[in-house]
Amino acid sequence: MFGKKKHQQILALFEEHTVLVRHAVNKYEQLLVDYVSGDRTFKKDALKIHELESKADKVRFNVEYEMYKGAFLPTQREDYILVLETLDRVANKAEECGDFITLVQPPLPEMVADDIRTIARETVEQFQRLEPLLNRVLGGDYDIRHEVKEIGRAESRVDKLQFDAVHRIYESEDISKLDKLLCLMTFNAIGAVSDRIENVGDKLSLIAIKRKLA
Numbered sequence: 001m002f003g004k005k006k007h008q009q010i011l012a013l014f015e016e017h018t019v020l021v022r023h024a025v026n027k028y029e030q031l032l033v034d035y036v037s038g039d040r041t042f043k044k045d046a047l048k049i050h051e052l053e054s055k056a057d058k059v060r061f062n063v064e065y066e067m068y069k070g071a072f073l074p075t076q077r078e079d080y081i082l083v084l085e086t087l088d089r090v091a092n093k094a095e096e097c098g099d100f101i102t103l104v105q106p107p108l109p110e111m112v113a114d115d116i117r118t119i120a121r122e123t124v125e126q127f128q129r130l131e132p133l134l135n136r137v138l139g140g141d142y143d144i145r146h147e148v149k150e151i152g153r154a155e156s157r158v159d160k161l162q163f164d165a166v167h168r169i170y171e172s173e174d175i176s177k178l179d180k181l182l183c184l185m186t187f188n189a190i191g192a193v194s195d196r197i198e199n200v201g202d203k204l205s206l207i208a209i210k211r212k213l214a
Contacts (some may be wrong), residue, residue: 007067013063015145017084018134020056021091022187024049025127028094029145030194036103036113046098053091062089079210080138084187084193087134088199090127093192106182115165116190119158123194126154130197133204142208151201158194162187 030043063084067077100106108116130150134143167174169183 010063010066011131012057013066014080014138015135017056017059017063018087018131020052020059021087022127022131023090024052024056024094025124025193025197027052028097029124030081030163030206031098031101032116034122036116038107043102044135046102049091049095049098052158053095056091056114060084075210078201079140079207081159083134083137083200083207086203090193093196095187097193098166104182104186106186107179108183108186109169111172112165112183113154114159119161119190119194122154122158122161123197126151126158126194129154130201137204137207140211142211144204144208148205152158152190152198155194155198158191162191 021058027045031049034040034045064081067081077107113148115154133147133151166184166187170180172180175183179183
């Protein structure tokens with residue numbers, strides 16, 4: 001009974017961490033929408049991402065502490081901690097994107113505003129696909145191949161949007177070389193969140209394969 005209770009406590013903490021990361025991703029979208037719309041509240045959005053990322057770090061520490069005290073089998077413990085740390089990097093990248101936007105305030109041309117909104121929306125939807133998979137794998141359901149592929153396809157769509165937008169910027173003769181470079185750096189920061197979400201899906205897929213072969 002004690003082992004089962006401890007297991008449930010850790011799963012609850014894991015879910016709390018996931019929810020905080022989800023909120024950070026949602027706020028990342030709001031920050032980008034506000035910024036390209038000229039809404040100065042993007043600075044408050046960035047501060048909120050900081051707050052969420054900090055809370056997520058504390059919960060992650062608690063999960064790892066409880067796991068190292070002996071919860072789960074050793075092989076499971078290692079896998080779940082790796083997923084947790086990979087998931088935490090999603091919030092980290094959302095925070096880094098917010099920091100870059102706030103500190104640099106890059107001059108983004110209007111012609112890529114819709115691309116940025118779409119990338120932000122796609123990234124949020126990508127995380128929405130990921131979140132149920134975390135719960136399923138932690139609950140022992142390892143039939144997730146189709147869903148992981150969808151997460152990868154979403155990341156590919158973000159990559160293409162990013163590439164096309166940067167290409168249009170660099171083709172323009174009305175944008176200085178410096179501003180072009182800043183735009184490239186901005187899109188790299190924006191796209192990194194989707195990259196990290198895909199990484200979490202990949203880690204879950206590896207766990208699923210290992211469990212099926214065990």
